[in-house]
Amino acid sequence: MKKRKLTGAEIIWECVAKEEVEVVFGYPGGAILPAYDALEKYRDKIHHVLVRHEQGATHMADGYARASGKVGVAMATSGPGATNMITGLATAMMDSSPIVCITGQVPSSVIGSDAFQEVDITGATIPVTKHNYLVMDINELADIIKEGFHIARSGRPGPVLIDIPKDIQNQSIEFSYPETLIDIPGEVKSSGANDGQLKKFVEMIKASKRPFILAGHGVIISEATANLLEMAEKATIPIGATLLGIGGVPKNHPLVVGWMGMHGDTWVNQAIQKADLLIACGMRFDDRVTGNLKTYSPNSKKIHIEIDPAEINKNVKVDLPIHADLNEILSQVLPNLDQQDHHLWLNQIDKWRSESTGRDIIHQDPETLMGAHVIRKIWEGTNGNALIVTDVGQHQMLEAQYYEHNEPRTLITSGGLGTMGFSLPAGIGASFYEKDREIWVIVGDGSFQMTMMELGTAVQENRNINIAIINNGYLGMVRQWQEMFYDARYSETPIMSPDYIKLAEAYGLEAFRVENLDDVIPTMRKAQKQQGPSLIEFVVEKQDMVYPMVPAGADLHKMIERPVNITNEKKITNNQESLV
């Protein structure tokens, strides 16, 4: 490899380009100026997207990473630029999303002196990164970037931050790209399952009468969809998805019965509670999924396949822990698995399903426009094929309930951290990978106002995304909790919105307002025709709530279901016990 003399700033771009990064989301500033100056020489390899706020850059990198499975990259300056990234790092950490954030730092000679725009960002981000680095020697820069990308994407993916002082960016060295990764002695690698574990796996399925598969985000990350379905089909095992597992298993498959948890399907939660075997695949038994741990699936044996050993036996004690890559384990188990029939069990789940269908708002015909109906129409209007990016709140739960996803990586949502303001930037980021698929950003009026300045980015970059604001004039999910658990004292949840049509006009994009169900599809058609971003504001019922619901910490089977007639009875007073 021939050597060239390069500056630290040039080395950053050389290394980033070698990681097959085509787009970087960022915002320049004092301490990262050398890198931005050097960017001019790499324009042919890397497209830079100027964001409006560094938080947006991190969510864009995250959205890009979740849509593509590749590493997303964000860049910012020191101090406030770097601290603005913390929310995005924490979001990516919770949802195992591989992003690399590169931040400028004050010159190494003044680190520790409270220099202008100095923050100890490596110290501050230790709890919200998989790993981070402060580069103090230009000779280590290339190795660190290579290692950082490796750590972000390997094992359980996660965010990595690399902090590079300005003087390191300005120094020059004879450079040759490190073709091989230097050894990471502390890297935890799975040794794969041993024969005993695999044998036990098969035996436990064989012995089971009511098995149930919990499909998490790991199914998507490990690309295990085909093997998981084959296992389910062979032994007739029903599958439920977690919020982040949606899309990892196709909703139109007869064995995929729905999704689980706080606002999941009643019949899925009932099946989990009544199962005699849970096969947890790439998930972490989040409290939104389990409800009360003491009463969670009390009579089941549990198999847990998970790439992060610290997640095994963390919340739920399991009988067969397997620390390994999911797809690898499934491919090892499949040849030894016998055909099995669990149709009685499937019929039971179907019976539970039919019992709760009557309560579903989607089968009712309310006078006002309901969020649920808007989501359902978006599903129809996109033939169920869109990439949906949601924000956080009622609309997010409605999306999971009423938009049926049949392919992995078609739903991007902030699950673990529940970051409001995630969707618009994440949708912009995703659009840089997903160029052929229609993209819809579904967002509440509260969430939208947290990061709506990124409209500027969407317009400047002419991103072909459709933004659907579900406007109910409230911080709806918080309002729902106030109605249910705080005697309907709506403390600080009514929220004013700007005129979104005028706002959109100010940014120079087409916008529409919809107040009737019949107008949903025709307006969608107009938005779909637009080149570049478009926005539709759906003005929906202010007081609706998301049902069913497991109150925080309650038993999973004690779901509150929608009152039969929504117009007569808005207030919920009884805790419906749906599983006796």
Added chain:
Amino acid sequence: MKQTLITLIENKPGVLHRIASLFRRRNFNIESVVAGSSETPGITRMTIITNEMDRQKRGNIYYNLLNLVNVVAVKDVSDLPCVTREFILIKLQSSLGQFRELNRLVKKFGARIVDKGSETIILEATDEKDMIDQLVDALNPFNITEIMRTGKISMRKGRTHNVLSETISANADQEKWQPEQIDTYQ
């Protein structure tokens, strides 16, 4: 029996911060941490003692430590035969009249007088934690003015256990953390 973890970490800036941050963030209780150089250049060896008694949570602490990129190896030696020692420095404000009794205690506990000033005496001792506790109790009448204890350090007995070279197989280790013993898979 407290949880004793022998941990090998890369000697890089900020690694102690990462470990402290992990214990803080996960709400694990540290009783003591001692760090110092090991037999391998560039590798620092730590003995971490936690107050956690629950096996499941002990496993969680173990794997979270292991997940840190700069942590090279972790061995839980709580249930293994080990030599465990703690070091103490004690300063006494003591008159010479009590010297004979003090000397008796020093001999009994295998401690040493390392500094004799005109008004103060500094003792050192190395022993298991219980013996150090007893020494402090016995010295109480001599007007203790300062104490510095290091916390425990541990080493496994028997053949050389190179924690670094022991393969880390989480799938074999997982059984160790099971709430109650179920089948062995091997």
